[in-house]
Each structure stands twice: as C-alpha cells, then as structure tokens.
Amino acid sequence: MTTTINASNSGGGGLVQTADASGVLALQTAGVTAVTISAAQVATFAQAPVLPAASIPQAALAAGVAGNGPAFLVSGAGTACANGVATLITFTSETFDTNGCYNNTGSTVTLNGVSAPAYSFAPNVAGYYEFTASIFSDGSAADRPSIYLYKSGASYLSVFAVGTGIAGGQSYQISGLIYLNGSSDYVQCYYVQSSGGTTTTNASLSYFCGSMARAS
Amino acid sequence: MGLFEKIKQVYPSLTMEDFVEPNQTIRLQNDSDGRGDYIAKWEHPTLARPTEEQLA
Numbered sequence: 001m002t003t004t005i006n007a008s009n010s011g012g013g014g015l016v017q018t019a020d021a022s023g024v025l026a027l028q029t030a031g032v033t034a035v036t037i038s039a040a041q042v043a044t045f046a047q048a049p050v051l052p053a054a055s056i057p058q059a060a061l062a063a064g065v066a067g068n069g070p071a072f073l074v075s076g077a078g079t080a081c082a083n084g085v086a087t088l089i090t091f092t093s094e095t096f097d098t099n100g101c102y103n104n105t106g107s108t109v110t111l112n113g114v115s116a117p118a119y120s121f122a123p124n125v126a127g128y129y130e131f132t133a134s135i136f137s138d139g140s141a142a143d144r145p146s147i148y149l150y151k152s153g154a155s156y157l158s159v160f161a162v163g164t165g166i167a168g169g170q171s172y173q174i175s176g177l178i179y180l181n182g183s184s185d186y187v188q189c190y191y192v193q194s195s196g197g198t199t200t201t202n203a204s205l206s207y208f209c210g211s212m213a214r215a216s
Numbered sequence: 217m218g219l220f221e222k223i224k225q226v227y228p229s230l231t232m233e234d235f236v237e238p239n240q241t242i243r244l245q246n247d248s249d250g251r252g253d254y255i256a257k258w259e260h261p262t263l264a265r266p267t268e269e270q271l272a
C-alpha cells in the first residue's frame with residue numbers, strides 16, 4: 001500500500017491524494033508513479049533524473065569515485081624511423097580502448113562522430129587528458145632522440161635527450177596533460193632520432209596510453 | 217639516401233642541431249601514411265628551403 005499524490009489529467013484533472021498507513025509515498029503524474037519514497041526515506045525514481053548541467057560539485061561525489069571518460073592503451077608494430085625524421089609511431093594493437101576513441105589503422109576514420117587520423121586518439125568528450133608514451137628504439141645508439149605528442153597535427157609537447165643512447169636500444173618516455181575539445185582535436189605520438197641511419201621502434205616494448213583526467 | 221642526407225648534401229653547413237630540439241629550425245616528418253618523408257617546418261634564419269629539384 002502507498003500514499004499517493006497524483007497530478008491527475010483525467011476528468012477535470014487536479015491534485016488527487018490517497019492515504020494509508022504504510023509510510024510509503026508515491027508521487028505521480030497522470031496517474032503514473034514518478035518517485036516512490038519508502039518509509040525509510042529511500043527515494044526510487046521511475047526514470048533517470050535530469051539535473052541541470054554542472055550541478056553536481058566534486059565534493060558531492062562519493063570517495064573513490066572515478067570518472068568514466070575515455071581511456072586507452074596501445075602498443076604494436078615497430079616503426080622504422082629514418083635519421084632525423086620525426087615519424088608517426090604506428091601503434092596498432094589495443095590493450096584497451098574504453099570508448100572506441102583510438103584509431104589503430106593507417107587511414108583516417110570517423111570514431112563517435114570525430115574524424116580520427118591514422119594512429120590517433122580522438123575523444124568525443126571534451127576535457128583534460130593525461131598521456132604517456134614510451135618508445136624503445138632498437139638497434140644502433142640513437143643520438144638526441146625526441147618524442148613528440150602532436151595535438152591536431154602540430155607538436156604540442158616534446159622531450160629530448162642530449163647525448164647518445166645505449167647501443168642495442170633504450171627506452172624514452174614523455175607524459176603530459178593536453179586539453180582536447182571532444183569534437184575535432186586528436187593526439188598522435190612521433191619519434192625522431194639521429195643515429196645516422198634508420199632505427200626501428202620495438203613493437204612490444206613501446207606503448208602509448210591516455211585517459212581523461214578532468215572534464216572541461 | 218634519406219631526406220636528411222639529401223638536405224645535408226645541398227647545405228653541408230647544416231648540423232644536427234638544426235634538426236633537433238631544443239634549437240630546431242628544420243623539422244622533417246613522416247606521417248606513416250605511405251607518402252614518405254617531407255619537410256614539415258623550415259625556419260632556418262639564413263638558408264632557403266631547398267627545392268624539389270635540389271632534393272631529387
């Protein structure tokens with residue numbers, strides 16, 4: 001049994017109330033229950049509530065609650081990098097890609113309505129994204145290696161090492177926070193070395209990952 | 217011969233410093249799309265961007 005308050009639209013309409021001793025209250029419109037409040041004050045909504053945008057502050061979130069924005073981790077094919085040429089690393093193997101925002105092909109594709117060039121992460125949710133890339137360069141010592149994170153086709157973040165790497169190979173890393181607009185921005189990873197010849201990035205020891213750190 | 221080596225042949229005075237951070241004035245790039253290496257940036261203060269003929 002339930003006490004009801006109904007905004008009726010039958011007959012002449014108006015407010016219709018029924019009462020009992022259950023302690024349960026149902027709020028209705030057009031005779032259909034929208035919210036039921038138990039005797040223990042637990043409110044159950046018949047449909048997901050629609051809240052004003054940006055109405056839930058960070059402090060109102062429960063402890064340990066993380067966002068559910070896009071995240072990805074990719075590795076894959078070794079990429080031959082010619083001497084002195086910043087080369088797009090062809091990460092083809094997805095360990096995970098939660099929202100399908102990473103393009104692991106060599107052609108431009110549309111993902112979630114966003115145009116994603118080859119081997120790019122193009123999220124459809126605006127926000128600040130944390131990225132990390134680690135490149136292991138096989139072969140001869142890679143003098144002055146640099147890793148670039150390109151935002152929408154232009155270098156945005158870079159790291160470089162002065163000196164000569166260890167013969168046989170060495171890992172280099174970059175990380176950083178980049179704002180992406182969720183409609184056209186994308187991020188790619190480039191690597192350049194100047195060993196005097198071509199070196200190849202190690203397919204299994206190189207990776208690229210990212211996730212939303214903060215919604216805009 | 218790669219693009220880097222071709223440019224060095226045209227301008228022997230260029231050094232690796234011109235091509236790498238932190239004072240990079242020339243950036244060679246390959247977008248892994250099958251179109252090969254190309255000059256993405258040429259901001260050298262004194263040397264003109266080489267022509268296609270010079271790099272052929």
